Amino acid sequence: MWYKTKASAILGIEYPILQGPFGGNLSSVKLVATVSNAGGLGGYGAYTLSPEEIITLDQQIRSATKKPYNINLWVSDTDAPDGTVSEEQFKRATDLFRPYFDELGIALPAKPVPFQSRFENQVNAILHQRPPVFSFVFGIPEAGILEQCRRLGIITAGAATTLDEALALESAGVDLIVASGFEAGGHRPSFLAPAASSLTGTFVLVQLIREKVKTPVVAAGGIANGKGVVAALALGADGVQIGTAFLATEESNATSIHRQMLFSDAAKYTTLSRAFTGRSGRGVSSRIARELLHEEKSLLPFPLQSQFMSHLRKAAIEQEKWDMIHFWSGQIAPVLKHTKAADLMEAVIAETTAYFEQ
DSSP states (O other): OTTOOHHHHHHTOSSOEEEOOOTTTTOOHHHHHHHHHTTSBEEEEOTTSOHHHHHHHHHHHHHHOSSOEEEEEESOOOOSGGGOOOHHHHHHHHHHHHHHHHHHTOOOOOOOOOOOOOHHHHHHHHHHHOOSEEEEESSOOOHHHHHHHHHHTOEEEEEESSHHHHHHHHHHTOSEEEEEOTTSSEEOOOOSSOGGGOOOOHHHHHHHHHHHOOSOEEEESSOOSHHHHHHHHHTTOSEEEEOHHHHTSTTSOOOHHHHHHHTSGGGGOEEEESTTTSSOEEEEOOHHHHHTTTOGGGSOOTTHHHHHHHHHHHHHHHTTOGGGSOOBOOTTGGGOOOSSHHHHHHHHHHHHHHHHTO
């Protein structure tokens, strides 16, 4: 059967269908449990959570499903030297964004507070709780962490946006490699080269990796139905990761307006932009993303840009200025059909099965 792959065997799941682990409070326990209970692998993006919150989250997921699930972290969670920026850098950013704050009638925020990396403490919570799967983006955890995962029986999966990154992940000994194509919504998790030069499409990336890498590969980006699963498997993938289609379901923690945008005509147009967080990410095209496309030198580093923009985002939501908000979305959004996660899983499985039974 098509679903008996190396990925499904390693993960201990029925179908090699992974739900994208959305960060930024877009994941939900309900979505994770729904996907896992349907035979896939639910995923939760926890990079904004404290260690204590990760422990609580893991307990909540275990109460909602007895099946395998995934908790995701960012290995590199800051681009700010010493956790802060100079007054000159902050002035350039405020000068650039002042017209948008003025348009909303709100004051510019104070300089973001210094940020210290939380990854090491977050990993300790992962090792303490032992979730079935620990996935990561923006880098590779140090060898000692991966060795502890192996010893504790935690499956590891790392994201690659290039062949070089996939080779590095295999050398580190991860169990699965998630090949993240540029079609995908959300941040580009590049770590060996800048995101701007790591824009290979999913189906090319899968083939490049399969030629050189023995570690099982999961295709991510541009997949939302059975056709995408069939194509990925045909090109050598051992499974798929579906993001935007699950983000659009009622079970995700996306706002109602975000879900509406994913089903709207606006979703035909997406843009990679650093203007909202400081790191490149794909979302529905917005006025800010278009107008600041060539002004990225004045942005604050991640995550200070996120802190800065949170003030503008809050006001824009309150005033329904949707063209000032970056609604995360992949390029596949225009084909979305399902508003419930269980229905999406059922449809993807049925469509894929029907193809292989022809």
